Amino acid sequence: MTDRPVNTRAHRAAVASFVVAIVGGIVAAWGYWSDETEVWLGVGLAASSGGIGLGLVAWAKYLDLDEHVAQRRAPLRTTPAEREEFHTELARSRATVGRRPLLAALLGGSLASLAVGFVGPIGSLGPRPRGERDATAWAAGRRLVTADGEPIAVDSEGFDQLATVFPEGGIGRDDSQVVLLRVIPGLLTERTVARGTVEGWVAYSKICTHAGCSVGLFGVDSRPPETIRQLVCPCHQSVFDPVDSARPVGGPATRSLPQLAIGSDDEGFLVALDDFDRPVGPVAWDEA
Amino acid sequence: MTDHDTTVETGETGDDGGRARRGVVERSVEAVTTRTGTSTWLTTTLRKVFPTHFSFLWGELALYSFVILLLTGTYLTFFFEGSQEELIYAGDYEPLRGQEVSAAFDSVMRISFETKGGLLIRQMHHWAALVFVGAVAIHMARVYFTGAFRRPRDLNWVIGVALLVLALAAGFTGYSLPDDLLSGTGLRITHAIILSIPFVGERLTYLIFGGDWPGTDIVGRLYPVHILLIPGLIIVLLTVHLALVWHQKHTQFRGPGRTQSNVVGERVWPAFALKSIGLFFLVAAVITAMGALFDINAVWLYGPYDVAEATSYAQPDWYIGFLEGSLRLFPPWETRIGGFMINNIVYSGIVVPTLIFGGLFAVPWIERRLTGDHADHHLADRPRDAPNRTGIGAASITAVTVLFLGGSQDVIAGTLNVSVGRVNTALQILFLVGPPVAFWLTRRSCLALLDRPGPERTERRAPIERLADGGYRVPLEVEDWMDAGGAAPGHFDRIAEEHTVRGTKQAHTHSENARRET
């Protein structure tokens, strides 16, 4: 082993790398104060670390530090004799401590009791469910309003519309988000109409029954030749049929979006006739 | 004593100074070792040998990305506020000014737009997370395909899979902290999965989220989990993981002079240490470059989480993609039992991940069951040396890859301009058909590769001589290979048995392997 590098090319590579590293650090310092901090600070730091890394590896690889050395590997399995020693030692200590079934059982019991004592504080992490899932903010007579609080008039122009609405007085409540559509009335199926629609206006809960995302995707093209009309959830691509009670027609969802029964009030605005008839969104296991 | 002098000389060339500098370093180290009786230990450590195959460095990629995560993460904790308290955004990013956002979101916006260098550190942190899990994955694949998870390293394998789970948890809790639309949507899905758990689902969601969805607690709770609980567990398990590698010594591939009872490679000091430290800086350089040049998780585009909002291309970070694919591809099945419901997402969100990770944890025991091999192994197999194991591995990777593709099925559909439904169906079929095909193809490839003459026949150190009379003299080097050790008796014979139909050449190769493994 000499103290001169054996590979001049590699030595030059290491020198060059470290020089780049030094320059990189300076670029980083200057880059911090520039207008495009992220780029120049980052590029400087990257050049600096990269230079150090390349330099170190070049140093190792080419300065005659490639080596093949053998070293003994001791077997890791214990011999029967060693295991016997261990068991003897345990037996000795057991003989000293003594077998006391009563004490052991009581110790076990006390530890279990201590654990039970902690159940309380863990329970404080959250309140007990108090039937919040049984009702939303919707009720008979509640107007449908946009996120700005504006009610929807029944005779608003045009079909194939989409709006996100909340109950008046409950704007922003997660469980009450509703997607309001208007389609050509003749397209709605009987059971959808029976549930409660007004001149082609139909409302469904916006919470997907698969995993709870907002079903914001309404694809509607009623022009020939290909007519599509679907509510799609952007998370896992569950597809619901808006003219047939939002029943699932594709994707992993298994249940339809709960429909909100709507009518019109005296002033010609849309109102809910009732709350949803079942819990919205993905359900717990006891809500079959 | 000559070797001892060599060590000293190495030290001399290592430092670039005169005797004075060297003296200080050596004296400080000595000060510690004299007080702890570890001088011999230190000498031994410096001389410890590590095998040098390049795939053995992939675990270090993971380790160093984790170090970058810790460093950048610590910096970010000085700026991030883990609270869902509502306030009005009044910062530099105009399109969100005046909006109601949570303190967490606001602090991330401040880091990104008002703290000089903050966006760089934040992006480095997020890219490092993506690289970290990727490095863990390829490291795990290397350990699997070389059979390095067998005794006595099955213990370390279990610790490693636990580290993988913790890495996923760290990533998930981390990207949920900014409380933006994308990660909020992900939390909503998590809430739904927990809600669907039989018996305890609803109560559990109330405990975790502090009440009904969305509540005001979850971000504040994920914060200590992400910066204290999970990193703490990772550090502890990582220490045990590395200590086991250190103590049990690394596996090595078969080769001249490499046996079951030795380690051939380079010493810790100076070769291994220099390369390792160099690799750390290179990992840092790559991650820094990614953070400097590429956007990641632009939360200002997603905006603060709002219950009625949604965005398309709503995927989690890539490493959770297998779960996303499971949720998207799983057919709309649910099981109704009286008044009770086993939801669709119980199958796709709980059963499927349990099977995946249960399978991963059980790999050493499955291997023992299928091969009957209970011996210690310190020699690494080439993937082709264990065709069934490699085949199963390829099949599993295929299945999981289809799930990852399923997670991005809308991006695929959008890029290829086909309907999402068609992509779905194709992937569902691929999930069923792909793994068996992959198993069969891989296994056949391994067997075909094994059929080839082994290295002892193709890699010669001494040339074949052509004799004057036209004949050849082949130097006999087979004995160089004879003292390798490793497999349990009968292990390769079993494979040889299976394939004796292919001819004695096959059996010959395998029993040579077996002979090598004394």
Add this chain to the structure above:
Amino acid sequence: MSRLGRLLHSPVLVAVALVGALAGGVALAVADAGAAPAQDGSDGPLLELGSELYATQCSNCHGVSGGGVEGRGPTLRTEGTAATDFVLRTGRMPLASPEMQAQAGPVRYSEEEILALVAFVDTLGDGPAIPDVDPASGDVARGGELYRLNCAACHVASGAGAPIGGGRQAPNLLDSTPTEVGEAILIGPGAMPVFGALDADDIDSIAAYIETLDEENTAGTSSFGGAGPVAEGLAAWLLALVPLIALTRWIGRPKAGRDRPVVEELDPLDEAVADRRTEPSADVAPVRSEGSS
């Protein structure tokens, strides 16, 4: 009275003057009427051009009088100028075949031709008019809120566009003009619904917000086309992990240890150290039972 005076007072002259005045008035009136047709005439050429273009380019699918053709194209009588302007300016029309989804593409008509066709379709019936979108008077922050509530689900938070089921695609918005944005919201082109709940102010705000999406509102770094975590994951693998694996190949040994013979015997120092040690704390050689306790 002079001759001129008698002429000026003659009834013939009065009659001629009256007739002359009348004729002048009529002439003026006719001239005005002619001017109005002269204005129609400047529309006239436009409408003529429009009618000509329509007959040759559009009537095949949309009917000779805009009534639509079964299986080919819908009626234009309820379309209005906004829809026509939108499909022409974004290159969605002419559509090569009725089965295709109309997608943005190269614009096939000149400015004059577009104006001509818009004017012509206007005469066919009634529909939403081209909106007057003014992003400058919109509120960017409000626009962002509305965008995320109504638009992001299909068009993606970054404006990149995404598939929406049924083989349809919501397009990328980054190249759309404010007028196009307003028109789309009003008419609901293709599979897009009509967003009747959004008024003119909302449209101004949304247009203003979409303009900011178009700008590089990041630190000048690349964002992979706004495709989100999937693109980021792919980038992490291709741009970070693959180079890192290549680096490990450079640093470590590619061949599985088969490349060189062992140079040294077991190191005498290792042996000496191993023999010397008797404590179980050593990690190189284990303590054999015959030596300990």
